[in-house]
Amino acid sequence: MVYFLAKRCKFCRGSGASTSKNELVEFLRxxxxxxxxxxxxxxxxxxxxxxxxxxxxxxxxx
Structure with a gap:
């Protein structure tokens, strides 16, 4: 499953880039x-x- 972030973060590679669930959880943590x-x-x-x-x-x- 892939999650999309509305704002750029250190995991994004540009506008609309996706990141994995684990990366998103780590970012939020x-x-x-x-x-x-x-x-x-x-x-x-x-x-x-x-x-x-x-x-x-x-x-x-x-």
């Missing part, structure tokens, strides 16, 4: 992993900011 990674990165950045602010307050008190 990679896309979801990237989304989760970005979400986790934002959480880490927020935690780092809160930690820095907390340390700055402690230094002002000391």
């Amino acid at each position: 990679t896309k979801e992993n990237n989304r989760q990674s970005e979400k986790n990165l934002k959480k880490l950045q927020q935690n780092n900011l809160e930690l820095i602010q907390s340390l700055q307050k402690q230094l002002k008190i000391a």
Whole structure:
């Protein structure tokens, strides 16, 4: 069975190119992993900011 992608992706060879089901599944899995990674990165950045602010307050008190 062959699937057609409306948008170009790294598996496409041009407009209307087809890709296998396994390639499509891998593409979608990679896309979801990237989304989760970005979400986790934002959480880490927020935690780092809160930690820095907390340390700055402690230094002002000391």
